[in-house]
């Protein structure tokens with residue numbers, strides 16, 4: 001049974017990759033049928049016992065299963081894992097904060113792959129753990145790097161990725177449980193900036209290197225609600241954003257396809273053309 005399951009997972013992955021390659025081929029002006037050449041940057045943290053989850057969650061648990069040589073003489077290994085949907089590098093599906101929003105399996109794949117930019121807000125975030133990325137940060141980015149591309153995957157580099165997996169530095173507290181939520185201090189996207197993006201720009205998805213698109217002190221999760229009402233999903237706890245240029249690269253961010261899921265583990269990569 002477990003071996004059948006493994007085959008199903010491989011088949012699923014094969015279909016997802018075939019679609020990804022198809023989309024990239026369509027975007028390939030030379031028509032070579034190849035993936036765009038370039039440096040591939042892994043934007044996901046590994047899932048293990050140190051992976052950061054919300055203080056109210058248990059975390060990632062790997063239950064080791066059989067590992068060794070079977071009676072038939074071949075090597076075999078298979079484990080089980082369990083975790084909350086929202087933890088580690090993951091996607092928030094719009095239904096996370098919007099009753100009519102799309103669930104994980106309903107997000108169009110086209111929204112999860114395409115041109116991307118990174119807005120570097122690491123300086124103000126280093127000075128203020130509660131920093132909220134503003135409209136003027138977005139305007140400053142465009143003055144320097146040009147307008148945001150259409151259907152952009154918009155990433156924010158707060159610099160907090162460098163603290164991973166140190167809970168105290170990354171979250172602002174090592175405490176766990178309901179009471180710890182009030183002690184969270186990390187940057188996020190200001191609701192006014194989220195509104196501005198939806199009104200004035202064409203955004204496919206947003207992402208950042210903190211646990212939440214709303215800042216740690218948020219009580220009403222306004223930025224989540226504003227984005228998800230318009231079916232714009234968010235990638236959280238992204239890794240390696242410092243390895244990306246400001247613009248001119250692509251992102252492919254494919255989550256596990258949980259039917260009805262409000263979010264789930266995300267394997268995100270960037271492809272950065274080499275000049």
Ligand SMILES: [Zn+2]
Pocket residue numbers: 086087090091092236263
């Ligand atoms: Zn989430």
